[in-house]
Amino acid sequence: MGAHAELTPGRFVGRPLPRREDERVLVGRSQFLDDFHPPGVAHLVFVRSPYAHARVISVRPPESAAGLVAVITARDLEGRARPLPIQTPEGAELADEPHPLLAAGEARYAGQPVAAVVAESRALAEDAAELVEVDYEELEPIADPGASDLDLMRWRRAGGDVDGAFASAAVVAGGRYAMPRLVAAPIETRGALASHDPAGELLTLWCSAQDTHRPLRHLAHVLDLPAERLRVLVPDVGGAFGSKGSLAPEAAIAAIAAIDVGRPVKWAEDRLENFLAAYQGRGMEADVELALDPDGRMLAVRARIRADLGAYLLPATPMPPHTAAMLMAGCYTIPAADVTVTGVRTNKVPTGPYRGAGRPEAAYFLERAVDDAARALAIDPAELRRRNLIADFPHRSPLGWTYDSGDYRRCLDLALELVRPRPGPVDDERLVGSGVAMYVERAGGSFEAARATLRPDGRVVIRSSTSPHGQGHGTTFAQIAAERLHVDPADVALEFGDSALVPGGTGTFASRSVAMGGSAIVRAVDQLREQCLQAAAPLLDAPEAAITWGKDGLTAGDGRTVVLRDLAAGGALETGARFESDLVFGSGAYAAVVEIERATGRLTVRRLAAVDDAGTIVNPLLSEGQVLGGAVQGLGQCLAEEATYDEQAQPTSASFADYSLLTAAEIPPIAAEFVESPSPLNPLGAKGIGEGGAIGTPAAVANAVADALGGCHVDPPFTEDKLWKAMHQ
Amino acid sequence: MKPAQFDYAAARSLDEAIGLLGEDAKPLAGGQSLVPLLNFRLARPELLVDINGLTELARLERSDGVLRIGALARQAALERSELVAAGWPLLSKAVRFVGHPQIRSRGTVGGSVAHADPAAELPVALAALDARFTAQSPRGRRTLQAGELFLGPLTTALAPDELLVEIEVPPPPEGAGSAFVEHARTHGDFAIAGAAAVVAPAEYAAVAVLGAGPVPVRAPAAERALSAGADPREAAALAASAVEEDHRRALIAELVRRAIEEATR
Numbered sequence: 001m002g003a004h005a006e007l008t009p010g011r012f013v014g015r016p017l018p019r020r021e022d023e024r025v026l027v028g029r030s031q032f033l034d035d036f037h038p039p040g041v042a043h044l045v046f047v048r049s050p051y052a053h054a055r056v057i058s059v060r061p062p063e064s065a066a067g068l069v070a071v072i073t074a075r076d077l078e079g080r081a082r083p084l085p086i087q088t089p090e091g092a093e094l095a096d097e098p099h100p101l102l103a104a105g106e107a108r109y110a111g112q113p114v115a116a117v118v119a120e121s122r123a124l125a126e127d128a129a130e131l132v133e134v135d136y137e138e139l140e141p142i143a144d145p146g147a148s149d150l151d152l153m154r155w156r157r158a159g160g161d162v163d164g165a166f167a168s169a170a171v172v173a174g175g176r177y178a179m180p181r182l183v184a185a186p187i188e189t190r191g192a193l194a195s196h197d198p199a200g201e202l203l204t205l206w207c208s209a210q211d212t213h214r215p216l217r218h219l220a221h222v223l224d225l226p227a228e229r230l231r232v233l234v235p236d237v238g239g240a241f242g243s244k245g246s247l248a249p250e251a252a253i254a255a256i257a258a259i260d261v262g263r264p265v266k267w268a269e270d271r272l273e274n275f276l277a278a279y280q281g282r283g284m285e286a287d288v289e290l291a292l293d294p295d296g297r298m299l300a301v302r303a304r305i306r307a308d309l310g311a312y313l314l315p316a317t318p319m320p321p322h323t324a325a326m327l328m329a330g331c332y333t334i335p336a337a338d339v340t341v342t343g344v345r346t347n348k349v350p351t352g353p354y355r356g357a358g359r360p361e362a363a364y365f366l367e368r369a370v371d372d373a374a375r376a377l378a379i380d381p382a383e384l385r386r387r388n389l390i391a392d393f394p395h396r397s398p399l400g401w402t403y404d405s406g407d408y409r410r411c412l413d414l415a416l417e418l419v420r421p422r423p424g425p426v427d428d429e430r431l432v433g434s435g436v437a438m439y440v441e442r443a444g445g446s447f448e449a450a451r452a453t454l455r456p457d458g459r460v461v462i463r464s465s466t467s468p469h470g471q472g473h474g475t476t477f478a479q480i481a482a483e484r485l486h487v488d489p490a491d492v493a494l495e496f497g498d499s500a501l502v503p504g505g506t507g508t509f510a511s512r513s514v515a516m517g518g519s520a521i522v523r524a525v526d527q528l529r530e531q532c533l534q535a536a537a538p539l540l541d542a543p544e545a546a547i548t549w550g551k552d553g554l555t556a557g558d559g560r561t562v563v564l565r566d567l568a569a570g571g572a573l574e575t576g577a578r579f580e581s582d583l584v585f586g587s588g589a590y591a592a593v594v595e596i597e598r599a600t601g602r603l604t605v606r607r608l609a610a611v612d613d614a615g616t617i618v619n620p621l622l623s624e625g626q627v628l629g630g631a632v633q634g635l636g637q638c639l640a641e642e643a644t645y646d647e648q649a650q651p652t653s654a655s656f657a658d659y660s661l662l663t664a665a666e667i668p669p670i671a672a673e674f675v676e677s678p679s680p681l682n683p684l685g686a687k688g689i690g691e692g693g694a695i696g697t698p699a700a701v702a703n704a705v706a707d708a709l710g711g712c713h714v715d716p717p718f719t720e721d722k723l724w725k726a727m728h729q
Numbered sequence: 730m731k732p733a734q735f736d737y738a739a740a741r742s743l744d745e746a747i748g749l750l751g752e753d754a755k756p757l758a759g760g761q762s763l764v765p766l767l768n769f770r771l772a773r774p775e776l777l778v779d780i781n782g783l784t785e786l787a788r789l790e791r792s793d794g795v796l797r798i799g800a801l802a803r804q805a806a807l808e809r810s811e812l813v814a815a816g817w818p819l820l821s822k823a824v825r826f827v828g829h830p831q832i833r834s835r836g837t838v839g840g841s842v843a844h845a846d847p848a849a850e851l852p853v854a855l856a857a858l859d860a861r862f863t864a865q866s867p868r869g870r871r872t873l874q875a876g877e878l879f880l881g882p883l884t885t886a887l888a889p890d891e892l893l894v895e896i897e898v899p900p901p902p903e904g905a906g907s908a909f910v911e912h913a914r915t916h917g918d919f920a921i922a923g924a925a926a927v928v929a930p931a932e933y934a935a936v937a938v939l940g941a942g943p944v945p946v947r948a949p950a951a952e953r954a955l956s957a958g959a960d961p962r963e964a965a966a967l968a969a970s971a972v973e974e975d976h977r978r979a980l981i982a983e984l985v986r987r988a989i990e991e992a993t994r
C-alpha cells in the first residue's frame with residue numbers, strides 16, 4: 001500500500017481543524033437559494049395531481065388571476081423539452097419510463113406536477129394554481145409493490161458455483177428482510193432560480209443541488225442545448241443526503257418558464273411539496289439465503305431484491321438497487337453469489353439515492369441473514385463473522401467488484417471492544433439485546449478535476465469540481481492543499497459551485513469527494529509546486545534540486561529564501577489536473593445494545609459503537625461529524641422514520657406532524673473510532689466517510705433487536721406496536 | 730404553503746373581538762396550530778381576529794383559592810409560574826410536554842384547549858383537575874366542564890362567535906399528589922398516548938387519559954377503585970379496558986399505572 005500513499009500525515013492532513021464554514025452559517029451570512037431576489041423575479045408553483053393514478057383529461061388555465069404571469073401545461077412543452085435522462089447501471093434492463101416534466105395524459109403519483117403557474121409572488125401563484133381546472137378520471141392505483149407486475153428494472157448477476165454450494169451446505173439460513181421508503185428531509189428543501197439572457201444566448205440556473213455537473217447535463221438533455229449555453233450555480237445548500245443529485249423536473253420547468261416569460265423565475269419548494277414530490281430513499285426488500293458448511297464457513301449467497309421504484313425512472317432511480325445487489329457478498333470470503341433485482345412500478349413518487357443509496361440495504365439484508373445463520377449454527381455471531389472475513393486484498397467478490405484494501409477483523413474487534421456491555425439494570429421489565437453488523441461500501445470512481453492558482457498576493461486559490469452541501473469541503477480541501485504547499489490553510493481559498501469557474505467533474509455523492517476531488521487537488525497542487533520550483537530557481541540562482549521547501553518559503557543551499565508571493569509577483573501561476581480511479585471500498589463494523597420495554601414495546605438504543613475504515617482520514621473532527629450524522633439518520637430509520645401510503649397510494653406521512661425525525665433527546669452515546677487502511681488507488685489513500693453511519697447503524701440495531709426478541713425478526717422502523725406484538729405473539 | 734387570502738383585524742377590546750367573530754372568522758392567539766392550518770389551506774377563514782393585544786386575557790392568578798388562567802396566557806407562562814407549580818403542579822408537569830420551548834413561548838393555554846387536538850396535553854390535565862371553561866359571545870357568558878366542551882377531534886362546543894376567555898381550575902384536594910406521563914415517538918412530538926393522575930391514596934383520585942378516544946376522557950371506574958384503595962395496576966387496567974386495540978390498551982394501562990404510582994410516590 002505504501003507505494004501510492006504519497007501523502008504522509010503531517011502538519012494539516014490528519015488534524016481535527018475546526019470547520020471554517022461554521023462562522024458564516026452561524027451568523028446567518030449563508031446564501032441559500034431562496035435568499036436570492038433578483039429584480040423582476042417571478043415565482044413558480046405547481047398544480048399537482050391529487051390522485052395517485054388518474055387520466056388527465058384536460059387542463060384549463062384561468063382566464064385571469066391576480067398577479068398571474070403564465071401557466072404552462074404539458075401541451076406547451078411538446079417538441080421543445082424532453083423528459084429527464086435515465087442512468088443505466090451496468091447489466092440492467094430498464095423500461096423506457098422517464099419522468100415527464102409535466103403529466104401528459106396520465107398522472108402516476110399523488111403530487112406529480114401537472115401544470116406550472118408563474119405569478120408575481122409565491123402566494124399569488126398558489127392562489128392562481130387553485131384556479132387551474134384539471135379534469136381527472138381516476139384510475140386504479142398500485143400501492144403495494146408486491147401487487148405490481150409492471151417491471152421498470154431487471155438485473156441479475158451470478159458468480160461461482162452457487163447450486164453446488166447450496167447442494168452441499170450443512171445449513172441454509174436467511175429470510176425476507178425489508179427496508180421501507182424514507183424521506184431525505186433536508187432542512188433546506190429543493191429549489192431553482194432561472195434567468196435567460198436572449199442576447200448572450202445564456203441560460204443561468206441557480207440550483208439547490210449537490211453539484212453543478214449533473215443539473216447542467218440533465219438540463220442540456222431536456223432542452224437539447226449545448227453545455228456552453230448553460231451556466232449552473234450552486235449556492236449554499238442546506239443539506240441533500242442524496243436527494244438533490246438529479247435535476248428536479250420542477251427545476252427544468254423553472255428554466256423553461258424563464259425563457260418564456262423573459263424574467264427570472266424562482267421555484268422555492270415548500271415542505272409539503274418536498275414530502276410529496278422529492279424522490280424518496282430505500283423501499284427495498286430481499287429474500288436472502290446463505291449456505292454454510294458445518295463449521296460456519298459461508299459457501300454461497302442468493303438474494304432476490306425487489307425495489308418499489310415508484311411511478312417513473314428518475315435519472316438515478318436504478319442506482320441504489322444495483323449498488324445493493326453488487327454488495328451482497330459483503331465483507332466475507334463467499335465464493336459464490338447469485339443476485340437478482342426486480343424494480344417494480346407503483347403509484348408513488350420515484351425513489352432515488354438517499355444517504356447510503358443501496359449500501360444500508362445490502363448491509364441490512366446480508367447481516368440479518370448472517371445473524372440468523374449464527375443462531376441456526378449456535379455459533380456466536382461475531383465468531384461466525386471472524387471465520388469468514390476477507391483478509392487478503394485486493395479481493396474480487398463473486399459479483400465482480402474488487403475491494404482495494406481493508407482490515408475487517410480490526411474493525412469488528414474494535415466495535416465489540418467499544419460497545420462491550422457494562423453491567424446495567426436488567427430486570428423483568430426489559431428485554432436486552434446486543435448486535436453487531438459489518439459493511440463494505442463502494443466509494444470514489446469516475447473522475448474529478450481541480451485548478452490551483454498562486455495569486456500575486458501569495459494566496460492560493462483552489463477551484464474544485466466537487467462542491468459541498470454541508471460536508472466541510474472548504475476545511476478539508478484547504479488542509480490537503482496547505483499540507484503540500486507549506487502554507488497556512490487560512491491562506492487557501494476554495495471556489496466551488498459555478499460551472500463557469502470550476503472544471504468539469506462527476507459530482508458530490510457516494511462519499512467520493514475526498515478520494516476523488518481531494519486527489520485531483522493533490523495532483524493540481526503538485527503541478528503548482530513544480531511551477532513554483534521552476535519560478536524560484538532563477539530568483540535564488542540555484543538548481544531546482546537544491547531548493548528546499550519549508551514553512552518559511554523556498555530556500556536555497558546558501559540560505560537565501562523566497563516566499564510564494566515573490567514567485568507570483570510577475571503574474572499568477574496556475575495549474576489544472578484531473579484524477580480518475582477505480583472504485584475504492586470503505587468498510588466498518590457497528591455494534592449496538594438495545595432495550596425493549598415489555599409493557600409498551602418501546603425500543604431504547606442504549607449504546608452504539610461505530611468503527612469505520614475510510615482509509616486516510618484528512619480531518620478526524622469532520623469525519624466524526626459525518627459518522628455521527630449518518631448514525632443519527634440510521635437511528636431515525638430504526639426508531640421512527642417511514643414514508644407511508646394508504647391503499648389508494650395516498651401519502652399518509654406527508655408532513656413533520658406524521659413523519660418524525662429524531663431529536664437530540666433520542667440519541668444514545670455513540671462511540672466512533674477509525675481504522676485507517678489506505679487505499680492504493682489514490683495519492684491520499686482516502687476512501688469515503690459520508691455514509692458509514694447510515695449503513696452500519698440499521699443493520700447493527702436490527703441484529704440487537706432480533707437478539708433481544710430471541711431471534712424473532714422485525715423490520716424497521718422498530719415501533720413499539722411492532723415490538724410489543726412480536727413479544728406477545 | 731401560503732395561506733389563502735384573509736382579512737386581518739387586531740381587536741382593541743374583548744367586546745370588539747367578540748363582535749368580529751362569526752362563521753367565517755377565527756381568533757388568532759399564539760397561532761401555533763392555526764397558522765400551519767392556514768398555510769396548508771386546510772383552514773380558510775375570511776377574517777382573522779387578532780386577540781394578542783387583549784392583555785386582560787393573559788392573566789394567571791389565584792382568587793378565592795381558584796386558579797384563573799386567561800385564555801391568552803402563554804404556555805411558557807404556565808410552565809414558569811411558581812403559583813402554578815405550588816398549587817397545581819399537574820399543569821406545570823403537563824405543559825412541559827407541549828411541543829418545544831419555542832412553541833410554548835407563543836402558544837397559549839386557551840388556544841390549546843379551543844383547538845381540541847386529541848393529542849394535546851393541556852386538555853387532558855385540565856380534565857383531570859375538573860377545570861371549568863368560560864366562553865363569551867354576544868349572547869353573554871357561559872361556563873362548561875371538559876366533558877361538555879370537547880366534542881371530537883378538533884371540535885368543541887364553542888359557537889363560531891364565541892371566544893374562550895378564561896379557565897378556572899379548582900385546587901386539588903389537600904394532600905393529593907399528581908403526575909403526567911406520555912408516550913410520543915420523539916421528544917416534543919405529538920403524544921400517542923398519555924395519562925394525568927391526581928391521587929390522595931384511599932381518599933381521592935382523578936385519572937384522565939390521552940389517546941383512548943377522540944377527546945380527553947376521565948376514567949371513573951379506575952377513580953372509584955383507587956378511592957377504595959385498589960392497587961395502581963388494577964386501577965390502570967380498568968382505565969384502559971374500553972380501548973379496543975391490544976397494543977394501545979397495554980400502552981395506556983402502563984401509562985396510567987405509571988401516572989398513579991408517580992402521583993402517590
